[in-house]
Amino acid sequence: MPVVAGCSGEPAKIEPTDSIFAGLPNETVKEVIDNPKAQKNVADVKDVESRNSLWQGMVRNFIECRAAAKAYQSWKNTGQPPQLPPPPVPKTPLQPSDSDMSNFRKDMIKNIQSGDPQILKKMITGTGSCGEWIPMKPGDSSGQTIAQSIESHS
Template identity: 40%
Template sequence: MRIQYSGRLRIFAVIAGCLMATSCAAGTVTISAQDPAFAGLPHELVAEVLESPVAKQRVAGDDEALAKARYQGMVRNYAACRAALAVYQEWMRTGRAAAYPPQPRPSNPASFAEDMDRDIANFRQLARSGDISLLRQELTSDSGCGAWIPAKPGDPSGPTISDVVRGVR
């Protein structure tokens, strides 16, 4: 037997079902690329991170303030890690490391922005180290940014930075 719901009853049935299901939007927040947390950061990169399945998973269950701070950090992480990949690729191609480029900084830094500042300083130091293996190690570490950030902007299912450095894909 199939139950047919009229308009209002159908809405109540959907709401009730959603409240009982654990996969409904409980614990998720919707954050716009225009949010003040992203002022000063590249808009297209913010949009990419906000759409990233991995980034969404990393903020699942966060309250709005923590989610914004974590997303802001991930935007900076994408930029920093891709810049390190570019330095690495230039180093491999020419035998000399390129200078690590300046990185975008948010106008309204989140509570743990200093952690990201240290990560950026570390990439800068690795680029100046004269030892490409140190940069390779950082980009291929299972706990580093290379393990989860897509190498190509806008391609979340493509190879990660670590994959590219390892020559996997």
């Protein structure tokens, strides 16, 4: 598990092989660790447990937000409510990110069950949504966000 480094008070560099990421896709873990916005999100979090939960939650959020975007696009293209793939779950889910991701998933399902794709769209493109900052294309942190991509194709 990452720890606070030496006397500087700076967090140790997080590694894709850290135990907090066990069970999550390595390519997404690497992407999140390298993402400037993700780095900024954890920069001021001093507590190791909170920082680890945030890192793990961001990886899961990238996966779930992209799944929601794909579901919305499929729904828009086919007219049929989509089925969501099961999300990857870390070996050791950390709080509070685990509860946050569980609630996000429940909201996605509820939004799909509404029968209105615009409700799902709003969830991933609205103010404060995951789509505002997560890149649509994996690894392209300077490219379009999920929200930008969806809005440009609407």
